[in-house]
Amino acid sequence: MKEFKIILSTLLLIGLISCTPKTQNVTKVDVESVVDLPSEIEKVVKTDQEWKAELTEQEYYVIRDKGTERPHTSNLLDNKEAGVYTCKACSLPLFSSHTKYKSGTGWPSYYEPIKKDYIKEDTDYNLGYARTEVVCARCDGHLGHVFPDGPKPTGLRYCINGVSLGFEKAEEDADKP
């Protein structure tokens, strides 16, 4: 019986450890020391022609045509530096590095946006079933999708195309006054 209890508690411990989210950056980033956070979103509206001139072919395909980059191709996927991920098309700050985690999907994944109203949600049926698309609230650029299978504390997985993102590195010593 005693052995059984030991096995049970060992199993419980293993279970607890494997449930811990694999966050890459535990240090909380002082987002506002890296980027400005607008309190009101002023829409960025451009013609297709203008977007085509500003974005690369791949960026245009993902951001304006709602395409998906091939998994494991983004150089931001394994980026573990502290900083802020921004919208590639309009630079709106979207995700802080401390909410990035290794999801194993091949796309950069975050459990929470910097501000809820910086990202808009929409339902898309492109694969024949409903998925929640996420777009930049400022320029309506396609970012990716959000799924309810993420880690704590939100339980959400923002599955984002690296092509849709820029990255602003935080200062080495963000604690300085």
Ligand SMILES: [Zn+2]
């Ligand atoms: Zn944008």
